[in-house]
Amino acid sequence: MSSKSRKKVLLMGKSGSGKTSMRAIIFKSQLAADTRRLGATIDVESSQIKFLGGLRLDLWDCGGQDSFMDSHLTAQSSTVFRSVHSLIYIFDAESPELLTSDTAYFLKCLRTLRDQNPPSTSSSGSSGEDGGPTVFVLLHKMDLVPVDMQASKLAEFEAEVTKKARESGYQGGLQFYGTSIWNETLYKAWSIVMSHLMPSLSSLRTHLSHFLSLSSASEVVLFERTTFLVISSVTNEQEVHDTEWDERRFERISTMVKAFKLGCSKIRSPFSSLVVSTQHYTAVLDSLTPETYILVIARGEIQPAAIELNIRLARPHFGKLEAIGMAR
Ligand SMILES: Nc1nc2c(ncn2[C@@H]2O[C@H](COP(=O)(O)OP(=O)(O)OP(=O)(O)O)[C@@H](O)[C@H]2O)c(=O)[nH]1
Numbered sequence: 001m002s003s004k005s006r007k008k009v010l011l012m013g014k015s016g017s018g019k020t021s022m023r024a025i026i027f028k029s030q031l032a033a034d035t036r037r038l039g040a041t042i043d044v045e046s047s048q049i050k051f052l053g054g055l056r057l058d059l060w061d062c063g064g065q066d067s068f069m070d071s072h073l074t075a076q077s078s079t080v081f082r083s084v085h086s087l088i089y090i091f092d093a094e095s096p097e098l099l100t101s102d103t104a105y106f107l108k109c110l111r112t113l114r115d116q117n118p119p120s121t122s123s124s125g126s127s128g129e130d131g132g133p134t135v136f137v138l139l140h141k142m143d144l145v146p147v148d149m150q151a152s153k154l155a156e157f158e159a160e161v162t163k164k165a166r167e168s169g170y171q172g173g174l175q176f177y178g179t180s181i182w183n184e185t186l187y188k189a190w191s192i193v194m195s196h197l198m199p200s201l202s203s204l205r206t207h208l209s210h211f212l213s214l215s216s217a218s219e220v221v222l223f224e225r226t227t228f229l230v231i232s233s234v235t236n237e238q239e240v241h242d243t244e245w246d247e248r249r250f251e252r253i254s255t256m257v258k259a260f261k262l263g264c265s266k267i268r269s270p271f272s273s274l275v276v277s278t279q280h281y282t283a284v285l286d287s288l289t290p291e292t293y294i295l296v297i298a299r300g301e302i303q304p305a306a307i308e309l310n311i312r313l314a315r316p317h318f319g320k321l322e323a324i325g326m327a328r
């Protein structure tokens, strides 16, 4: 398998920050409440996740207890940090050591990441701003921060950590997101991570736009089948202006449909498709290719059967795109 289609992603952060919880929810469809039973990760748990377009994700969930962190950063540094495509670093928003020892560990990780993937020689699979691995920083457990303080907490944290990273000599980009397993912010951040891992998918938008106009839809969203992360979407901007749509609608749909799918599997009635039809809108969520679901939203006067027919007719075309590596 080529290095282009195989990407190593590190999940790091101190013990209890929520790494394994995220992994379980996004990739193993676990319920958020069930993560309370997770034990601490010993050393590293790596999993291979097959994605659409032949992409294989090597996800390394690195145990965050001090002894494991020290070992990742010293004895095992080349095994852990070499050939990394992206680092996802999780901070616990409520940690008393957020800007002290937690940040100090993060800076050590950045340094080791850079040492093991020097920008000039890391062209294969690396794509940070300066050619090194991309770094995502998640300020996690934001549900524990009062709602009116969440935005300012994230902004101050981002400013402070970026300043310290620059002072330590790190010149690459850092992308910050506030997340919680208890709401859709988790899906928002991970959808962005995924679209970064699969840049070829951006060309899919052209095909989705075509589908949107041919079927007179208001919005078309493509989801990855297992994780239900949003891969791509197109919207008829005119209609959104007219009706003020919720900005977080995609992530909310990911969260709701995943919970619904889980409910279906519990009663041994596998989820296949969903149709909602009201006076104002019609929504059809259906399988598009072996790896994706498509959600089509249209005005109320458009019949679900018409949308279902359009999806059926589009399947062979999108199936071919998927087979050749998602419109690479
Ligand atoms: N309130 C809140 N709790 C969370 C959130 N995410 C995870 N947790 C809880 O945090 C605890 C620790 O989570 P883990 O995922 O095991 O932490 P970890 O980072 O994998 O820890 P190590 O494996 O020791 O490195 C669990 O009880 C989770 O339920 C969140 O967004 N909000």
Ligand SMILES: [Mg+2]
Pocket: 019, 020, 021, 039, 040, 041, 061, 063, 064
């Ligand atoms: Mg863990």
